[in-house]
Amino acid sequence: MRTLKMLLAGALVASAATAQLAVRAQKVWTLAGAPLDNAIVLVEGGKVRAVGPAASTAIPQGWQVLEAAVVTPGLIDARTTAGLTGILNTRHDQEQLDTSSSMQPELRAIDAYDAREPLLEHLRSLGTTTVHAGHAPLALISGQTLVAKLRGTSVEQAVLVPAAMVSCTLGDGATGGKSPGTRSKAVSLLRQELVKAREWRDKRAGAEAGKAQERDLHLEALADVLDGKLPLLVCAQRAKDIDTALRLREEFGFRLVLEGAAEAYSRIEELKAANVPILLHATMARAGGELENLSMETAARLRAAGLPFAIQSGHEGYVPKVRVPLFEAAIACKQGLAFEDALRAITLDAARILGLDARIGSLEVGKDADLALWDGDPFEYATHCTATIVDGAVLFRGAK
Amino acid sequence: MLELLFSICIHFQEPSAQVHAFVGARILPVSGPPLENGVLVVRGARIAAIGSRDAVAVPAGALVHDATGKWLIPGLVDTHSHIGEASGADSSAPIQPDARILDSFDVRASSLQRAQAGGITTANVMPGSGHLLGGQTLYFKLKDANSVDELAIRWPDGAVAGGMKMANGTNPRGEPPFPGTRAKAAALVREKFFAAREYERKLAEAGDDASKRPARDLGMEALLEVLQGKRVVHHHTHRHDDVLTVLRLQQEFGFKVVLHHVTDAWKVAREIAAAGAPCSLILVDAPGGKLEARDLNWSSPAAVVEAGGRVSIHTDDWINDSRLFLRCAGMAVRGGLSREKALEALTLEGARQLELDARIGSLDAGKDADFVLLDGDPLSVYTTVLETWVEGVKVFDRADPRDRLWALGGYGAGNARVLHDCCGERVEEHGR
Numbered sequence: 001m002r003t004l005k006m007l008l009a010g011a012l013v014a015s016a017a018t019a020q021l022a023v024r025a026q027k028v029w030t031l032a033g034a035p036l037d038n039a040i041v042l043v044e045g046g047k048v049r050a051v052g053p054a055a056s057t058a059i060p061q062g063w064q065v066l067e068a069a070v071v072t073p074g075l076i077d078a079r080t081t082a083g084l085t086g087i088l089n090t091r092h093d094q095e096q097l098d099t100s101s102s103m104q105p106e107l108r109a110i111d112a113y114d115a116r117e118p119l120l121e122h123l124r125s126l127g128t129t130t131v132h133a134g135h136a137p138l139a140l141i142s143g144q145t146l147v148a149k150l151r152g153t154s155v156e157q158a159v160l161v162p163a164a165m166v167s168c169t170l171g172d173g174a175t176g177g178k179s180p181g182t183r184s185k186a187v188s189l190l191r192q193e194l195v196k197a198r199e200w201r202d203k204r205a206g207a208e209a210g211k212a213q214e215r216d217l218h219l220e221a222l223a224d225v226l227d228g229k230l231p232l233l234v235c236a237q238r239a240k241d242i243d244t245a246l247r248l249r250e251e252f253g254f255r256l257v258l259e260g261a262a263e264a265y266s267r268i269e270e271l272k273a274a275n276v277p278i279l280l281h282a283t284m285a286r287a288g289g290e291l292e293n294l295s296m297e298t299a300a301r302l303r304a305a306g307l308p309f310a311i312q313s314g315h316e317g318y319v320p321k322v323r324v325p326l327f328e329a330a331i332a333c334k335q336g337l338a339f340e341d342a343l344r345a346i347t348l349d350a351a352r353i354l355g356l357d358a359r360i361g362s363l364e365v366g367k368d369a370d371l372a373l374w375d376g377d378p379f380e381y382a383t384h385c386t387a388t389i390v391d392g393a394v395l396f397r398g399a400k
Numbered sequence: 401m402l403e404l405l406f407s408i409c410i411h412f413q414e415p416s417a418q419v420h421a422f423v424g425a426r427i428l429p430v431s432g433p434p435l436e437n438g439v440l441v442v443r444g445a446r447i448a449a450i451g452s453r454d455a456v457a458v459p460a461g462a463l464v465h466d467a468t469g470k471w472l473i474p475g476l477v478d479t480h481s482h483i484g485e486a487s488g489a490d491s492s493a494p495i496q497p498d499a500r501i502l503d504s505f506d507v508r509a510s511s512l513q514r515a516q517a518g519g520i521t522t523a524n525v526m527p528g529s530g531h532l533l534g535g536q537t538l539y540f541k542l543k544d545a546n547s548v549d550e551l552a553i554r555w556p557d558g559a560v561a562g563g564m565k566m567a568n569g570t571n572p573r574g575e576p577p578f579p580g581t582r583a584k585a586a587a588l589v590r591e592k593f594f595a596a597r598e599y600e601r602k603l604a605e606a607g608d609d610a611s612k613r614p615a616r617d618l619g620m621e622a623l624l625e626v627l628q629g630k631r632v633v634h635h636h637t638h639r640h641d642d643v644l645t646v647l648r649l650q651q652e653f654g655f656k657v658v659l660h661h662v663t664d665a666w667k668v669a670r671e672i673a674a675a676g677a678p679c680s681l682i683l684v685d686a687p688g689g690k691l692e693a694r695d696l697n698w699s700s701p702a703a704v705v706e707a708g709g710r711v712s713i714h715t716d717d718w719i720n721d722s723r724l725f726l727r728c729a730g731m732a733v734r735g736g737l738s739r740e741k742a743l744e745a746l747t748l749e750g751a752r753q754l755e756l757d758a759r760i761g762s763l764d765a766g767k768d769a770d771f772v773l774l775d776g777d778p779l780s781v782y783t784t785v786l787e788t789w790v791e792g793v794k795v796f797d798r799a800d801p802r803d804r805l806w807a808l809g810g811y812g813a814g815n816a817r818v819l820h821d822c823c824g825e826r827v828e829e830h831g832r
Contacts, residue, residue, distance in 0.1 A: 086688075087687060087688030087689075087694055088688060088690070088691050088694065089688065089689050089690050090691070118687070118688070118694075119686060119688065122686050122687060263811070265810070266811065284685075284721060284724065286718055286721070287514075287721075287809050287813060287814060288718070288814070292813070292814035293809070293810060293811045293812065293813060293814065294809050295808055295809040295810040295813070296808050296809055297808050297809075297810070316689075318689045318690075319684055319688075319689035319690075319693060319719055320684040320685040320686035320688075320689065321686055321687070321688040321689040322685075322686045322688075323685055323686070324685050324686065327685055330781050331724070331727075331781070333781075334781050334782055334784075335808060379781050380730075380780060380781055380782075381727060381730025381731060381733060381734055381779060381780070381781050382730060382733040382734050382779065383734075384734065
């Protein structure tokens with residue numbers, strides 16, 4: 001059954017470019033303005049061709065028509081390990097962490113991502129169309145991340161951004177081994193490596209033309225971080241680790257994206273001054289260990305402060321093996337984040353932080369036709385995702 | 401840095417004296433149809449009366465709570481939880497019926513406060529699933545307490561109420577003496593139950609002659625309670641064939657059993673219903689985490705009920721957060737369960753599975769005054785638990801900043817609550 005679904009998905013990807021599809025809904029959250037009542041989205045060639053009120057948006061003859069109570073942009077998981085992490089949780093399907101060294105920025109997510117992973121299929125069945133997936137926040141530098149659409153049967157078919165960010169962790173996630181065994185040691189090792197990479201990069205820049213410098217995958221990746229080509233995605237939960245992230249950014253000038261940030265609510269002013277985007281921990285993340293002080297209201301507080309943020313599903317080591325952006329945003333909404341802001345935290349605001357808002361995250365003419373269809377308020381427990389559309393192809397159809 | 405301790409006196413109402421009347425709420429008694437504009441009268445620790453406003457008089461002298469616009473439901477019963485930082489068996493053997501949660505339970509853990517914030521008033525705290533038989537579970541009330549004795553539920557004979565935790569599948573596997581295969585696991589369990597039968601026979605043979613009795617064996621005594629139906633087996637099981645193995649052992653030895661988690665319940669719903677074995681189900685947000693949980697489906701509760709079986713829902717905290725227990729029932733509705741059955745699964749059916757339904761699980765006169773006040777439909781994501789009451793005492797109040805911290809999280813939410821009795825009053829200490 002799963003194989004059949006996958007084959008169908010592949011066939012649909014192939015035909016998406018020519019598909020002509022109209023979606024009619026009682027409410028369409030475009031996120032490019034006020035939501036539209038009784039509206040139509042026209043999809044052709046994998047792109048949004050028109051969005052507007054039913055009264056003024058004609059459905060061309062012969063187009064396939066889907067009905068829904070509510071339509072939203074396809075959801076974006078701002079940060080997950082799914083695709084590297086697999087459903088079975090056995091040695092052969094866990095690719096999110098290699099423990100041979102504490103710093104491995106050269107590990108590419110594209111060499112580990114499994115586009116056929118059932119966890120991704122699960123996410124797609126709940127409206128997700130794009131994931132920012134990669135190595136886990138469980139080492140000082142665990143590796144790179146990628147951005148992929150939930151389409152196709154290979155990473156090549158799925159990927160949007162092969163190298164998105166470099167995953168770095170401050171705090172408990174980095175200090176589990178023999179060394180680094182403390183926060184001070186971890187930061188010292190990290191600084192030393194960045195200093196080394198800076199010198200290597202400067203040497204590369206000064207090298208005589210035509211005299212190619214010897215390749216060094218490790219230092220090249222760090223040089224890309226120092227050059228601002230790859231943001232450093234720093235997982236910092238405790239306030240003191242957030243402070244460290246800001247201190248390191250000050251010293252090395254890299255593009256910082258914070259993730260986790262359980263105690264961000266106690267560093268609002270500092271984060272505002274630094275204008276650092278945050279991929280906030282899952283709202284229902286377990287309140288233990290260095291997340292013991294997390295609050296389900298943090299999203300609402302970041303929003304009130306005007307800080308750029310998105311909600312991530314994060315990494316899960318056991319059960320549930322993946323969290324679901326839809327559900328995490330729903331609880332953030334319940335705990336004070338306005339509905340549209342909660343929806344933006346798993347669509348347009350995530351796209352902005354990933355630098356992809358020209359393409360995905362809202363329903364606008366010319367953007368990718370990534371849509372999620374619902375039979376009611378998407379955040380309500382009993383509401384179902386009735387269809388997920390990726391690049392104009394219906395890759396999930398749900399029974400009511 | 402010095403930690404300053406200060407104390408706040410809490411005025412604990414003497415439950416036996418106080419009469420409360422909650423007036424105007426939409427009441428879902430679970431044992432009967434909803435009451436619009438209902439009245440719930442609480443006298444001390446028990447429900448004195450419940451009914452519609454024109455049918456139930458508010459007693460003179462009652463403290464009246466205007467609950468207009470609110471919803472009132474029975475206190476939630478969590479049939480499977482790990483709050484209180486308790487532990488059961490150790491790594492010395494796969495079968496340890498002598499180990500008791502009672503001896504390891506921390507009543508001060510913040511996890512209890514979070515459970516109150518989720519509307520839970522009774523819970524079954526269990527040892528983990530790393531053993532074929534991990535020890536004796538504890539049924540208790542979510543009171544604010546200073547010792548486990550204060551919140552443990554007792555049977556009429558005074559014994560501490562609880563069941564027996566068992567598990568099969570992959571979790572209890574390991575190096576010897578733990579089983580390496582499913583067949584070995586079943587064999588080890590059967591041998592132990594036969595040994596308990598033998599122990600029972602020797603006891604019976606000895607009769608009143610103390611000199612002929614076998615030496616006291618705490619584990620055998622606990623297993624006898626299981627074989628004699630005095631202690632329900634709470635059996636962790638996921639895969640369809642493991643579920644049927646539990647039913648096979650239950651047939652052979654005749655113990656009372658509740659099936660727990662039952663990931664594959666939707667595959668063997670008819671068999672479960674035919675065996676009359678109630679299910680305590682878990683609903684998590686994604687399948688997997690291990691092979692035997694790969695086929696998790698939110699339709700399981702509906703499938704078992706449609707087959708004629710009985711279903712409660714549990715948190716397995718900290719797999720699911722006790723503060724979001726109502727959400728678990730919402731997920732069951734997503735999977736096709738009726739809203740009525742979903743609420744029953746969190747209350748009365750859970751009470752039945754713990755054999756406490758004469759006391760708790762629904763709002764009926766004479767039952768314990770355990771209830772939850774909500775600002776809306778219990779199965780809506782937008783609904784908030786406002787107050788939780790256990791035996792006539794309010795243990796959670798969303799309007800109280802301390803309780804709010806436990807409900808939503810924030811700095812210090814993980815800190816333990818410390819109560820002690822001092823100078824004739826109950827005192828709460830806050831670390832600051």
